[in-house]
Amino acid sequence: MAGSSKVHPRTKTGSVDQRETRPDAxxxxxxxxxxxxxxxxxxxxxxxxxxxxxxxxxxxxxxAIGVPAPYEVMTAFGALARNGELLKHLGAxxxxxxxGWVLGAVCGVGVGLAIGLSSWGRAIALPLVSALxxxxxxxxxxxxxxxxxxxxxxxxxxxxxxxxxxxxxxxYSGASGVDxxxxxxxxxxxxxxxxxxxxxxxxxxxxxxxxxxxxSCSIALILLTAAEMIGAQHGLGAxxxxxxxxxxxxxxxxxxxxxxxxxxxxxxxxxxxERILLHWR
Amino acid sequence: MDILIDDVRHAYDRLIVLNSxxxxxxxxxxxxxxxxSGCGKSTLLRxxxxxxxxxxxxxxxxxxxxxxxxxPIAIVFQDFALVPWRSVAKNVELPLEHHAxxxxxxxxxxxxxxxQVKLTEFAHAYPNRLSGGMRQRTGLARALVVDxxxxxxxxxxxxxxxxxxxxxxxDFLRLWEDARFTGVCVTHDVLEATQIAHRIVILxxxxxxxxxxxxxxxxxxxxxxxxPTLVALQQAIREIIREEIEAGGRELEGAS
Numbered sequence: 218m219a220g221s222s223k224v225h226p227r228t229k230t231g232s233v234d235q236r237e238t239r240p241d242a243x244x245x246x247x248x249x250x251x252x253x254x255x256x257x258x259x260x261x262x263x264x265x266x267x268x269x270x271x272x273x274x275x276x277x278x279x280x281a282i283g284v285p286a287p288y289e290v291m292t293a294f295g296a297l298a299r300n301g302e303l304l305k306h307l308g309a310x311x312x313x314x315x316x317g318w319v320l321g322a323v324c325g326v327g328v329g330l331a332i333g334l335s336s337w338g339r340a341i342a343l344p345l346v347s348a349l350x351x352x353x354x355x356x357x358x359x360x361x362x363x364x365x366x367x368x369x370x371x372x373x374x375x376x377x378x379x380x381x382x383x384x385x386x387x388x389y390s391g392a393s394g395v396d397x398x399x400x401x402x403x404x405x406x407x408x409x410x411x412x413x414x415x416x417x418x419x420x421x422x423x424x425x426x427x428x429x430x431x432x433s434c435s436i437a438l439i440l441l442t443a444a445e446m447i448g449a450q451h452g453l454g455a456x457x458x459x460x461x462x463x464x465x466x467x468x469x470x471x472x473x474x475x476x477x478x479x480x481x482x483x484x485x486x487x488x489x490x491e492r493i494l495l496h497w498r
Numbered sequence: 499m500d501i502l503i504d505d506v507r508h509a510y511d512r513l514i515v516l517n518s519x520x521x522x523x524x525x526x527x528x529x530x531x532x533x534x535s536g537c538g539k540s541t542l543l544r545x546x547x548x549x550x551x552x553x554x555x556x557x558x559x560x561x562x563x564x565x566x567x568x569x570p571i572a573i574v575f576q577d578f579a580l581v582p583w584r585s586v587a588k589n590v591e592l593p594l595e596h597h598a599x600x601x602x603x604x605x606x607x608x609x610x611x612x613x614q615v616k617l618t619e620f621a622h623a624y625p626n627r628l629s630g631g632m633r634q635r636t637g638l639a640r641a642l643v644v645d646x647x648x649x650x651x652x653x654x655x656x657x658x659x660x661x662x663x664x665x666x667x668x669d670f671l672r673l674w675e676d677a678r679f680t681g682v683c684v685t686h687d688v689l690e691a692t693q694i695a696h697r698i699v700i701l702x703x704x705x706x707x708x709x710x711x712x713x714x715x716x717x718x719x720x721x722x723x724x725x726p727t728l729v730a731l732q733q734a735i736r737e738i739i740r741e742e743i744e745a746g747g748r749e750l751e752g753a754s
Contacts, residue, residue, distance in 0.1 A: 399580075402575060
């Protein structure tokens, strides 16, 4: 049937239209090049190709200092996992990440809601938060070390400071972005303000908060690594730095890999939360 | 309940929106408010709802609502103002939740309101799954669930396609026949006003005063679109609104 595929299908019904056979008749050209369509397996294939290239370049015999072979990274991973070092590093990092993120997020959401819900809150807090926002939070690390000592306090405080601003703006824009007419409707019905906040405004900020979580989690991961590179015994940042100093690129790659997996996992958890919390979309 | 608007003036910063506006809205009537766009119709509605306080003048409601009334005033918006994460039934339940009602009475009210607007089958659907007409039925059910004495409507059927709009207008009149609330409906649809109003109030250009009031003497049952009285009325209304818009335009030219 290859030959007949060129013929217009309507010839089958025997109703050829004169308009189709006119010499100036022309098939409309496809111009939808940017239409989204699924390309099966290509993502997995790309990953495999990258791995293969990695393996190929390292097996030609280049020095292991620059790029370790995949199996060397796996071996280093196995060794670190067996002697318990990996768990120590990961545990220390997760603890700092969790404490810092929760502290920053709770304060940030609190301040953000105050700004979004009350004219007083906006007048008081918005200039302060706006001034704090553009400061790269790593710059605060030395200050926090002076205040809280070189231990956990400074690291947690740096992460919290980095998480704070994006969560403030997420909560603020979420709360002020709630449909004005829905709030007016609730007020017209005499629903008490506390209930409007609890049942209309707070649930309405959830999409913005989840977006804020995405941003603040990636910031937290950056600050965690940076903070752990200064005066930390354990932690993924410390592992990466120490490995670099010892030219142990195999261990260094393990550290980077774990950080990547951490980021992807956080993103996955947030996508899962979005599916559950925003199922009405 | 009737509504008494007495010499109301309202401004946003230096922009005077309403000036010495007085209007009586009799109990149990549907009044449509028309006027050039941007003349302050929606502001008037917000003042009646108590969402804003007039700079001067008074707005009074008089009379006692029926014992079934949970809240005297309810509102319906053009954009429906539904809560997207609540199902239809949950949206209708919202204005009941701060009242001390037994669970039974609550459910009875919800289901009766949903039955009135013919939405019982969609009680558990979320708003984003509904058509515009169904969303506005949800909005109407949510308003009626408190048995309001006054129902405010801000362009309630403007965002709905024409065929559905006519159905909804008819259903709205049926709902009024049952509940006999006082209806204040802001609209820019002259045809709609002549279909659903007892009385049509035309506001002037900004700052808005009452320009003209028409009583629509034709009973609802006789209001076909081509009814000669209604057609004549529509023409008269369009003429007045056009005059107001043109006068406003001339004022702008004169000022510049």
